[in-house]
Amino acid sequence: MTFTEQAHLARDASRALATLTRGDKDASLQAMADALAAAEAEVLSANQRDVTRAEESGTEPSLIDRLRLDSSRLSAMVQGLRDLAGLPDPVGEVVRGWRTPVGVSVNQVRVPFGVVGIIYEARPNVTADAAGICLKSGNAALLRGSSSAVESNRAVVQALRNGLESVGLPADAVALVEGDRSVTTDMMTARGLVDVLIPRGGAGLINHVVQHSVVPVIETGTGNCHLFVDASADVSMAIDIMINAKAQRCSVCNALETLLVHRGIADEFLPTAFGALRDAGVTVHGGPDVVSRDSAVVAAQPDEFDAEYLSMDIAVKVVDDVDEALLHIRRHGTGHSETIVTTDQASADRFIAEVDAAAVLVNASSRFVDGGEFGFGAEIGISTQKLHARGPMGLAEMTSTKYVLRGDGQIRQ
């Protein structure tokens, strides 16, 4: 089957999904969960074949860990689908409504996009997760996973499709897009057939999709996140937030990558910070004026302030004032999550007003910038673009709207 044929089937299925009640959708999510649980043996055996192939081709252990499923990870995928059934339905929500002067009622109502394409990398758990989020938001899902996970993804998608069919819904609401790289191009050029593409993965994948897609894209971006410790900061609070943002889970996009310290507090703050980072297992990188402060500091490469380490490393810079901190963030930030620790209301207000990012934080860890922490219940990613959705994307961000106008014969004068 060509991609175009597959996309047409998805579009037909999307029309059935668009008018389902919440009850129908929740029942189908439970059926998908049941079918996935029942297929545990097939899924794990398919996954073992993917893992063996990856090992034989010398894939690095961290990637193999992402690829690997076990009973516990599969249970989490099943539970994720059941959790979605417990969330409110975003579709049908009246975002706003009014009556025009001539008495026409206007309601802006949430509706599904239609067909959503997700392009993602090695983790097979994304397959069930993305399919479930699309289903709950009334969208058909075209899932383009990594070739390294193809057997796992086939087994997971087959189970989900069986679940859909068991409750009388079209299996084509969830489909795996297979084929060589040219099929990714097919997805990116399927304007009118695919309503939105969401790349999930590293910067390379995301940039490729952004550059080549004529289908609208929601960019789930990279996070080069900064913490600015202002001259007025509570040192102990700043240390706690720094360690939490950097070390609680360093491989995620809302983790801290660069520490900016106001010169007025640097002599007091940095020695404690270096000790706390060392104790947490974090390597500090810095320019000459930071290297000179501590023998454990590694000299930073020129482009290191643009790096998203996603590892137990942090870049540190001393800045003269709020202006220099804002300028640094403007030049090196990726517009994800930027934090100030301060007791000075004026500094906080300037930082909030002038930093251009999906999230700006005062005296809290950037690890809170997350769909789960926001109470969204589900998250398809964190958008760093300014159109449509910015920041953590929950179910509402997976919808469009439609204006419904009702009259009794009104015409325009």
Add this chain to the structure above:
Amino acid sequence: MTFTEQAHLARDASRALATLTRGDKDASLQAMADALAAAEAEVLSANQRDVTRAEESGTEPSLIDRLRLDSSRLSAMVQGLRDLAGLPDPVGEVVRGWRTPVGVSVNQVRVPFGVVGIIYEARPNVTADAAGICLKSGNAALLRGSSSAVESNRAVVQALRNGLESVGLPADAVALVEGDRSVTTDMMTARGLVDVLIPRGGAGLINHVVQHSVVPVIETGTGNCHLFVDASADVSMAIDIMINAKAQRCSVCNALETLLVHRGIADEFLPTAFGALRDAGVTVHGGPDVVSRDSAVVAAQPDEFDAEYLSMDIAVKVVDDVDEALLHIRRHGTGHSETIVTTDQASADRFIAEVDAAAVLVNASSRFVDGGEFGFGAEIGISTQKLHARGPMGLAEMTSTKYVLRGDGQIRQ
């Protein structure tokens, strides 16, 4: 100056705009209005040079009419800027806010995009209109007008920039982008410098931008709008709505282009409809089964149901039922505004649920799908895309949002 240099100046200016109060912005809009009014002689004389050049090159009269400014049109441009000053400020609105379980306050706040690029065709009034809407929404505007209007646009932009400078704001908040076609490519590839591109004009321009831009685009689309007269329709209401939607102003995107009539009412409705359309000066186009009903009906070309006439022409088709009407709209519609006239609640509900368009109307004229009629006060266009904004776009649709998180030292467990 290269486009990149110009875009950097606009970005610098956008930072100043982002933190202005409503009072500052309204004062600057009044200053822009004053300066434009004061420049009437220069603007009209520049416009006369554009008009003369167009006449000499044999431009068709309807395009020359769009290009031409006179004292009355200029006054309308000036008044448009003053009207914007009277509208609420979209920036700073808290869209939603809550406190997380650990006490971090989260507010989603409206913020400007930053730099907005507008690519448009011959009407020089768009220059002031778009600049004003961008300014009120806190965005810097890079205006790429038509070469046919370049002298008019230069004079208008110079006046607006003088107005900005007179109140101490950066002139670069509004700039005209000049140069050959390669500068349009520069705009479309200026990812990171330009936050959003909005093409305003015909289908050719819009498709070109959509196909080639790596900067996010808001598509202000074409409208192949349908009216479906259901079997249960009130004939007199259907006639009134049809004539209003088709003939009140036929050159706009929310005007009616195709009439679909339920076979069950066709014999009763069509003779009256043909008469009313003839009286209004509208030419009816149809297939064999419509041609056979009235000698004045013109035989439609095969692709005519895909045409956006934007003229006093209408395509007519008889359909068997609601399903065939929905199928026709799915195949030929552009997702703008689709109308049903019916007294049957079930037909209305199906039409609302199943038509995939920016606006769906029951028993009202599609001419109501308009920022002015919606009470938005200003409109940059009507979006037919599903991302970010769908339907009439007012000031709120010219903004993004930012999450502001405030804590007192919270870290994630």
